[in-house]
Amino acid sequence: MIRRLRHISLWTALTVSLSGALYSAAMLYGIRQDNDLIRQLMSGKDVAVNKVIGGEPELRLARAFYFKQKHRYDEALSTLSLVMDKGDQKFQAKARYNLGNLYLEQAIQQAKAMNINEALPLTGLAKQAYRQALALDSGNWDAKYNLEVAMRLLPEMDRIDMPDEESKNQKSQLWTTVPGFPRGLP
Missing domain, CATH: 1.25.40 (Serine Threonine Protein Phosphatase 5, Tetratricopeptide repeat)
Incomplete structure (x- = not known):
């Protein structure tokens, strides 16, 4: 009885290990495919939409970057909004x-x-x-x-409010909220 139980547990462990290995191999294959598509986009070649839709968010980000480089801003914006x-x-x-x-x-x-x-x-x-x-x-x-x-x-730019009488005689003044860097020595 114990021998039979040990036999069943060994086969179960082997089956679980094999299933885990197959799952890991499938995941690695998917990552490799996504990386190939990202390389293709970075080299300036477009990828079919159906390959991107099922992919990881990084793949969509790479496609948005591709659209930006091609100056297709609306498509890049819509792709970025998805991720x-x-x-x-x-x-x-x-x-x-x-x-x-x-x-x-x-x-x-x-x-x-x-x-x-x-x-x-x-x-x-x-x-x-x-x-x-x-x-x-x-x-x-x-x-x-x-x-x-x-x-x-x-x-x-922030608008400086001036009294009504002075605003008729002078233009309103504007000032930036970010000071510039000094150039040269004092």
Whole structure:
């Protein structure tokens, strides 16, 4: 009886071990496929949508990055919106950082074209995305740097309220909330 019980437990252990090995092999194969698709996107080649839909959030993030590099901003934005709340905190910070980069690139293009009215809201959205990324991962130096770039591109302006009589005679004054760095010695 004990011999038979030992025999059954050995076969059960072998079956469970084999099942675990097959499951691990399938997971590794899926990760390898996702990595190949990410490499393909990073090299500038598009990937079929049906391969991305079932993939990990990192694959969708790579596809959004691909769209950004091809200046297909609307598609990049819609792809990023699908992964904003997926994954752990570091991944969410990375997604928001990439969202900020998307908005900042568009804002810089609009600012170079002197379309300040279009650049201003894009810069505000970039600042918001960078702040959210920093709230999730305060050690993200790239987000800190890009936030400062966005702040310098179009600084936040506060309107100074003046009495009614003085406002008729003088233009209102604006001041930035981010001081510039001093240049040179005193």
